[in-house]
Amino acid sequence: MHKTIIPLCLAGTLTATGAWAQDDTIQIGVPVFLSGPAAGAFGQPERNAAELLFDSINEGSVPAPYDSEGVNGRTIEATFSDEASDAVVEYRNLVDRNGAEVVIGYTSSANCKSVAPLAEELQTLTVFVDCGTPQIFEEVVTDPTYVFRTGLTATTDAVGAARYLVDTGVDLSRVAGINQNYAWGQDNWRDFTGSLEALETGSEIVSEQFPQVYVGQYGAEASALLTSSPTLIFSSFWGGDLEAFVLQAAPRGLFARSQVILTTGEALFPTIPDELPEGTIISARGPFSVFAPENELAEWFRTAYAERFGQEPTYPAWKMAQAVLGVKAAYEKAGEGADSTAAAEAMENLEFEAPSGTVRMSLGNGHQAAQSISYGTYVLEDGEPGVENVITYSAECINPPADQTAAEWIAAGFPGAECD
Amino acid sequence: MQKFTAIMLDGMSYAAWLFLVAVGLTLIYGVMRILNIAHGAFYAIGAYVCASALGVYYSLGLPGVFAFALMGVVALVAGLIVGLIVERGVLRNLYGRDEVLMVLVTYALFLILEDAVKLIWGVKSYFVYQPYAHFGFIEIGGLPYQVYDLLIVALAVVMGIALWFWLERSRMGRMTTAVVADREISAAMGINVKRVFATTFAIGTIFAVVGGVVTAPKIAVTPGIGVEVIILAFAVVVIGGLGSIPGAAIGAVFAGYARALSVHLAPEFELFAIYAVMAVVLAIRPHGLFARASGRKI
Numbered sequence: 001m002h003k004t005i006i007p008l009c010l011a012g013t014l015t016a017t018g019a020w021a022q023d024d025t026i027q028i029g030v031p032v033f034l035s036g037p038a039a040g041a042f043g044q045p046e047r048n049a050a051e052l053l054f055d056s057i058n059e060g061s062v063p064a065p066y067d068s069e070g071v072n073g074r075t076i077e078a079t080f081s082d083e084a085s086d087a088v089v090e091y092r093n094l095v096d097r098n099g100a101e102v103v104i105g106y107t108s109s110a111n112c113k114s115v116a117p118l119a120e121e122l123q124t125l126t127v128f129v130d131c132g133t134p135q136i137f138e139e140v141v142t143d144p145t146y147v148f149r150t151g152l153t154a155t156t157d158a159v160g161a162a163r164y165l166v167d168t169g170v171d172l173s174r175v176a177g178i179n180q181n182y183a184w185g186q187d188n189w190r191d192f193t194g195s196l197e198a199l200e201t202g203s204e205i206v207s208e209q210f211p212q213v214y215v216g217q218y219g220a221e222a223s224a225l226l227t228s229s230p231t232l233i234f235s236s237f238w239g240g241d242l243e244a245f246v247l248q249a250a251p252r253g254l255f256a257r258s259q260v261i262l263t264t265g266e267a268l269f270p271t272i273p274d275e276l277p278e279g280t281i282i283s284a285r286g287p288f289s290v291f292a293p294e295n296e297l298a299e300w301f302r303t304a305y306a307e308r309f310g311q312e313p314t315y316p317a318w319k320m321a322q323a324v325l326g327v328k329a330a331y332e333k334a335g336e337g338a339d340s341t342a343a344a345e346a347m348e349n350l351e352f353e354a355p356s357g358t359v360r361m362s363l364g365n366g367h368q369a370a371q372s373i374s375y376g377t378y379v380l381e382d383g384e385p386g387v388e389n390v391i392t393y394s395a396e397c398i399n400p401p402a403d404q405t406a407a408e409w410i411a412a413g414f415p416g417a418e419c420d
Numbered sequence: 421m422q423k424f425t426a427i428m429l430d431g432m433s434y435a436a437w438l439f440l441v442a443v444g445l446t447l448i449y450g451v452m453r454i455l456n457i458a459h460g461a462f463y464a465i466g467a468y469v470c471a472s473a474l475g476v477y478y479s480l481g482l483p484g485v486f487a488f489a490l491m492g493v494v495a496l497v498a499g500l501i502v503g504l505i506v507e508r509g510v511l512r513n514l515y516g517r518d519e520v521l522m523v524l525v526t527y528a529l530f531l532i533l534e535d536a537v538k539l540i541w542g543v544k545s546y547f548v549y550q551p552y553a554h555f556g557f558i559e560i561g562g563l564p565y566q567v568y569d570l571l572i573v574a575l576a577v578v579m580g581i582a583l584w585f586w587l588e589r590s591r592m593g594r595m596t597t598a599v600v601a602d603r604e605i606s607a608a609m610g611i612n613v614k615r616v617f618a619t620t621f622a623i624g625t626i627f628a629v630v631g632g633v634v635t636a637p638k639i640a641v642t643p644g645i646g647v648e649v650i651i652l653a654f655a656v657v658v659i660g661g662l663g664s665i666p667g668a669a670i671g672a673v674f675a676g677y678a679r680a681l682s683v684h685l686a687p688e689f690e691l692f693a694i695y696a697v698m699a700v701v702l703a704i705r706p707h708g709l710f711a712r713a714s715g716r717k718i
Contacts, residue, residue, distance in 0.1 A: 035534075036644040039543035084644075181691050209687050214648055216639045217437065219569055220430035220683040226563060227422050227684070240545060243640035251553045252564045271640070272547055 026074040028054070028327075029081060029094030031105040032129075032320075036084035037214045041239035041267055042107045042316045046129060047080060048309050049317035050104070053324040054078050056304065062325075063296045065353060071331045072338060087111035088118055095124050101340045102127070104323050107316070109133035109183040112149075116141045125330075125340040125347070129323045130316060132157065132285070133183040134191075134406040137364030144367045146344045150323045150359060152286045154188045155406035156373050157236065157263040159398040162195035163419070164281065164375035164391055165232065170259050172196065176207035176230035178221055180241060185210060187406075188236035188263065194410040206230050214241060222249040230258050238264040243272055250277050265378065266290065267314050273385040280378045282387065287356040288318035290387050291374035297325075298355040322354040326361075326369075329353075360395065363402055370395035393419065425561035427680050433569045435676025436576035440634065441649050442656035443583065443668045444627030450663030451600050451620040453519055454511065457526040459628050460650030461533035462502060466632025468537055469498045471546035471641045484554050491551065495633040496626060503625030507618050515617065530646070538643055545640040552637040572634050579630070580669060583623075587665070596620060600663075655694050659701045661708030670709055674701070 030050050033043030054076045056062045060069035070076065079098045081090045083106060094100040103119065103126040106112050112131035117140065119126035126147050128136070132154035141147050165172055175196065179185030189208065196203045207228035209221045222245075225233055233254070237245050242264060249255065255277040262268075265282025266289050268275075276282075284291050289312070292298045301321055305313040313321075330347035331338050338346070349366035352359055362370045372394050376387030397419035400409030409415065445459045473494045477487055506529060514525060555567035587593040598606045599616045607613045631649070639645065656675050660667025675694045682693035689696070701709060 035538060035543065037640075037642045039644075040545040040640070040642050044543055207687070209683065210690065211683075212648075212691050214644065216635075216645065216648065217434065219433055219566075220426075220680050223426040223430050223563060223565075224684050224687070227426050240640040240642045240645075243545065243547070244638065247547075247549050247552065247640075248566075248638055252557050252566055271545055272549070275547075275549060 024074060025077045026071050026102065026331075027098060027100045028076055028078050029091075029098060029100030029103040029105070030078050031081045031083045031087070031090055031094065031103065031111075033084050033107060034080065034082040037240040038107060038238075039084070041243075041271075041314075042130070043083065045314050045317035046105070046107070046320040049305065049313060049320035050078065050080075050324060052301075052305055052308055053321050057324070057328060063300050066297075066325055066328055068332070071328050072336055083107060083111055087114045091115050091118055092122075095122050100124065102327055102343070104320075104327060105129055106131050109135075109187075112136055113140050113183065116144075116147045119147050120145060123341060125327070125344045127323045127327055127347075129319050130285075131184075133187050135183060135187070137368050138405045144365060146340070148326070148344075148347055148361065148367045148369075149364070150326045150354075150361075150369045151319045152369065152371055152373065153399075153406065154184060154236065154263075155191045155400065155410070156371075156398050157283060157285055158188050158191035159195045159410065159414070160283065160373035160375060160393050161234065161261055161263060161281075162192055162199055162201075163393055163398065165261065166199050166201060167391055168281075168389065170281075171231040172201040172203045174206045174228070174230045175203040175232045175234065176205070176209070176225050176228055176258070177234045178209040178211070178218075178225065178245065179234075179236050180213040180238075181210040182213055184238075185213075185236055189234070191406060191410055192234050194407065195414075198410055198413045203232075211241075216240065216244050218245045218248045221245075222252055222254055225249070225254060226252065226257065233258045233260045234263075235260070236263045238267065243268065246272060246276055250275060255280060261375075264315070267316070269385040270311050270314060273380065276378055276385075278377075278379050281375055282378050283373060283375045284315040284318075285373070286315065286319070287372050287374060287392070288315040289313065290385075291376070291390065291392070292318065292355060293357045295353075295355070295357065297353060301355040318356055322356055322359060322369075325354050326350070326352050326359065362395075363399060365402070370399045373398055422562050423684055426563050427677075427684050429560060429563070429565055430683065431673075431677035431680035432573055433676070434679055435672040436573040437631070437635070438652060438656050438675055439576045439580060439669055439672035440572070440627060441631035442653040442672060443580065443665060444624035444631075445653045446657040446660065446663055446665065446668040447583070447627070448621055448624035449657070450665070451596055452511075452515075452617050454522045454526065455519065455662075456624070457523060457650060458506065458529040458533060459526075459624075459653060460646030461530045461537070462499070462625050462628035462646075463632040463635075463649045464537055464646035465502055465533065466495060466498060466629030467636040467639070467641045467645060468541050468546065468632075469629075470494050470633040470636040471548045472541070474548040474551070474636075475546065478548070478550055484550055487551055487554075491633050495630045498633075499626030499629035500622055502629065503622035504618065506625070507621040511621065512614065512618075515614070530650070534643070534646065543643050545642045546636075547640060548637050550637065568637070575630075575634065579627070580665075583627075583665060586623075592616070592619060652694065655698045658708055659698050661705075661711035664708070664710035667708055667710030 032046040128149040134153040261281040266284035329352035334342040334346035374392040376390035557564040656671040660671030
């Protein structure tokens, strides 16, 4: 008799303990690039920001409105996984094996496209940090429940870039582009050239370069751009490819002969600030870093990140911080005892504060963030990288309305856009 | 006319770089019959060691021109050390095994070395752009071209000639040629085949490391740079014929000009231009352009 009762009691105790432990913590899976060419430029700052935010949230040291400890009082426990491995397999591991209630991460557009349908199938709140392709909510998951993106799409970058160039009077008579040959680069170029057309710049496209991602050798592309004599060169390159392109093209005078615009140029600040020619037009893919508004959260994030990691956060770190705070805001809006499903419901059309200002989840059926974007001209001030001639475009000016795809909206000439 | 000049220069420059990263692979296969996947990791190690060494060098404020001598020393020392450690520590115990097994072994080595690189240097990017900018650019037919890229062409020609000279004129080179022709007969004639293998592997590794060293000033040295290189190197040696040194040179020229032509004339085909050339060559000559005729062994 005793032999039967004792194991049953033990089992009951363990189950009760397990349930208590589950309620007291929230498991968050964080897939970021821990290896491969995107690890340095994206994975590392994203991981740093996630660790900083998780620790600070657990301690309750983030400024208001995030000054309560944990997420609804639950302590965050994070599992980092490598986005460079099979995205679908790793996602399943995070959710099924590690018991992740929420997944926050992903930089690669290709990975987001693979994971989005799976997140819906596994009914797990999943917040994409970066991956700019507009295809996620336009083609891949058109009626999302669990998938969100707190970062902006490539459309925002491209439309903002075109508007900035027109507003600052850059010569757009001969335009060339160099973009990576996958969804990100192709979407960027399509939206940028479409925007130029919609803005009736009368530009002639003189060269379209689509090198393979991570190829690293851009001598031929630089020659092709030089020989086509463009007045403007547009690039959405990122990471090691962006750095290699600048290192190889700038010494040959490409940046001196043509105006160059780099949509992710801010990411070069901590790596090769002296090699990026002054006068290059850059962005940070949203109101991040040097383009961030002045507010308490931004000041806290900058200072805390620099103190802990010894350098200023670049835009991928800002985007990770934004995603983490969005999840905390959603859970707390859903209330005590909220689970993944309740938090996903609460996150739909959510408006929350972040170091980059107010984020409105107003696009993609309430699952895609809408924010402003800024562009500026790169300058070195006393050896420190900075920007001047900054113009900020509101979310209503550079994002398609909820009922239109980016391509349709651009082709129709930005109907409904509200630009100051 | 400027476009023609650009195609000629870009094709030559890319071919030179491809030759440097591919010739070691084909040398090792030709002599040792090992399809060395770890070749890409050797390239990455070269880039990282160069970045570290030059980082220290420039931080000391030493004159820029001597940095090129340091790059040479780094390539030789790192290539020799890594090559000999891998050959003595791993491959020597596996000679005579099936070629497929050796592919798996070198693939495992590649993964181990990639992780070792991450363990030593982390995942952040390293930059040593000073040598690339040191000589500036010259205008050729109105096209600004970086002198450093032209120096890589000269280096590839010199190293190709040196390799040919070593194989054809030196005693060790002749012994190596004999081993390529018939390993058993060479051993029977008193040639120390294991020593030939060790020398060949070290030379092949030095070529890979040289590829990484000369590339480091042009790129962000980041984890994973060896992956793309090994794929390209395979394409080049397959075009030329596995194991053929002239084949590697011709394969590099074919691949270099295929890419340059596509970038300038049809950029949408750049992604697969090299592989399209490879497919055409293999359709016509299944063993590559310069594959040796071999007798059937029964």
